[in-house]
Amino acid sequence: MRIVDRIQVYSFEFQRNILMHHRFAYAMRVSCLFTRIVTVPFVALLPACGTVRTSGVKNTSKTFSTVVVDAGHGGYDSGAFRRYGPEKMVTLDVAQRLERKLRESKIKTVMTRDSDVFIPLNDRVTMENKENNAVFVSIHFNDSPKRRTPGIETYYHSAASVELADRIQQKLIAIPNSADGGVHTANFRVLRLANCPAVLVECGYLSNRSEGNQARDSEYRELLADRIAEAIVEERYGAGAYRPPPEIAAQLKSQTEPASSGTNVAPSGSL
Ligand SMILES: [Zn+2]
Numbered sequence: 001m002r003i004v005d006r007i008q009v010y011s012f013e014f015q016r017n018i019l020m021h022h023r024f025a026y027a028m029r030v031s032c033l034f035t036r037i038v039t040v041p042f043v044a045l046l047p048a049c050g051t052v053r054t055s056g057v058k059n060t061s062k063t064f065s066t067v068v069v070d071a072g073h074g075g076y077d078s079g080a081f082r083r084y085g086p087e088k089m090v091t092l093d094v095a096q097r098l099e100r101k102l103r104e105s106k107i108k109t110v111m112t113r114d115s116d117v118f119i120p121l122n123d124r125v126t127m128e129n130k131e132n133n134a135v136f137v138s139i140h141f142n143d144s145p146k147r148r149t150p151g152i153e154t155y156y157h158s159a160a161s162v163e164l165a166d167r168i169q170q171k172l173i174a175i176p177n178s179a180d181g182g183v184h185t186a187n188f189r190v191l192r193l194a195n196c197p198a199v200l201v202e203c204g205y206l207s208n209r210s211e212g213n214q215a216r217d218s219e220y221r222e223l224l225a226d227r228i229a230e231a232i233v234e235e236r237y238g239a240g241a242y243r244p245p246p247e248i249a250a251q252l253k254s255q256t257e258p259a260s261s262g263t264n265v266a267p268s269g270s271l
Contacts, residue, residue, distance in 0.1 A: 052159050052185055053192070059160035060133050061197045061235055066108040068128045070138035070190060071095035072200075075118025080230035084212030087141045088116065090221065094203060095139045097225035104241060105233045110134070125193045136165060136198035137232065138190055141215055142181075142205045150211050151181025157191035165199045168231040172201070175223060175252075177209075179204075201228060223248060233252040 072091040073079035079087030092113070099109045110131065112124045128136040142153065152172045156165040165183050173180040181202070191198045203224050204211035214220040226248045233242040244252070 004016050016145050028105035049233055052162075053157055056195065057158040057160045058196055061135060061160065061164050064107075064135045064196070064236060066110060066131045066134040067099075067102050068110045068112065068131060068134050068136045069095050069099045069102070070112040070124055070128070070136065071114075072138060072140040073118075074113050074116055076199050077118050080141060080206045082143065082206040082212060084206045084215050085141075087143070087206060090141055090203075090206075090215050091139045092116065094225050096222050097141065097222055098137070098228050101225055102232065105229065107233070107236070113179075119173045124190050125269070125271070128190065128198065129195045130191070131196070134196050135232070135235075136190065136196060137164075137168075137228065138188075138198070138200040139228075140200060140202050140203040142207070144205055144207045147209065148205050149205055150179040150208045153179055153181035154183045155186040155188065155191060155200040155202070156183070156192065157185060157187065157198065161191070161194075161197040161199050164197050164231070164235050168199060168201055168228055171227040171231040172224065175227060207256055219251075223251065 004200055066250075071088075073086075073088035074092065076090075078085065078090065079091065081087070084090075092115075095111065096114065099111055102109050110127060112127050113119045124138075128134065142151075152169065154165045154169040154172075162183075169180070169183045172178060186200065188200055191200055202217060206212045206215055226244050230242040231243060234240070
């Protein structure tokens with residue numbers, strides 16, 4: 001209902017971009033799977049489902065000095081609005097925590113929004129492309145009509161973004177009991193038009209009871225931000241460059257203790 005109201009006010013293009021990563025992400029994955037099954041003999045010709053941009057993007061993933069942190073949605077655009085939402089509030093909270101951690105790691109940051117305001121997608125693109133030596137990380141939470149669907153997912157568009165997307169995903173799914181929704185290509189505008197490595201993280205499904213409950217937990221949001229920060233810092237400076245706060249390190253260690261020999265103090269440092 002809310003969506004129908006909005007369509008009367010805002011352009012189709014805007015709606016398409018806002019909604020695509022939520023309502024159609026599942027459909028895109030099914031479509032991707034179907035394509036692969038049907039075209040098994042030609043699978044070599046389809047290394048990824050979607051278009052991977054290979055030119056016009058400066059690969060700054062090993063040199064960047066700035067991270068543009070994008071909190072999804074805002075203002076009248078609430079994003080996913082489940083009982084665990086609205087999405088715009090949890091994206092802002094994780095983005096602010098991430099931004100603080102990056103600054104503490106001596107990395108310059110730019111926030112596309114730092115309060116509950118609406119920022120058009122084109123303005124977000126302008127902000128990400130204004131920086132000379134940056135990477136772009138957008139924070140979202142997912143939604144699905146299928147309440148049982150769980151999973152953290154990371155999206156990218158350009159080839160220069162693949163490594164950062166993979167690293168963030170690996171760090172996030174190292175969180176105990178997290179579900180791996182995979183790394184995927186997507187045509188989201190903030191990724192498609194980026195001149196630098198750009199990724200969009202779906203930090204779990206608000207429509208899923210377990211992940212929705214986690215999203216409401218500030219300690220869990222702190223953990224999400226910490227894992228993303230570690231991935232970004234290690235992408236720039238190498239494995240082991242990030243020092244998580246003691247409480248996060250203890251949390252990760254205690255939750256993985258039974259399966260570990262106890263000698264590895266960085267259980268998530270697998271990359
Ligand atoms: Zn979103």
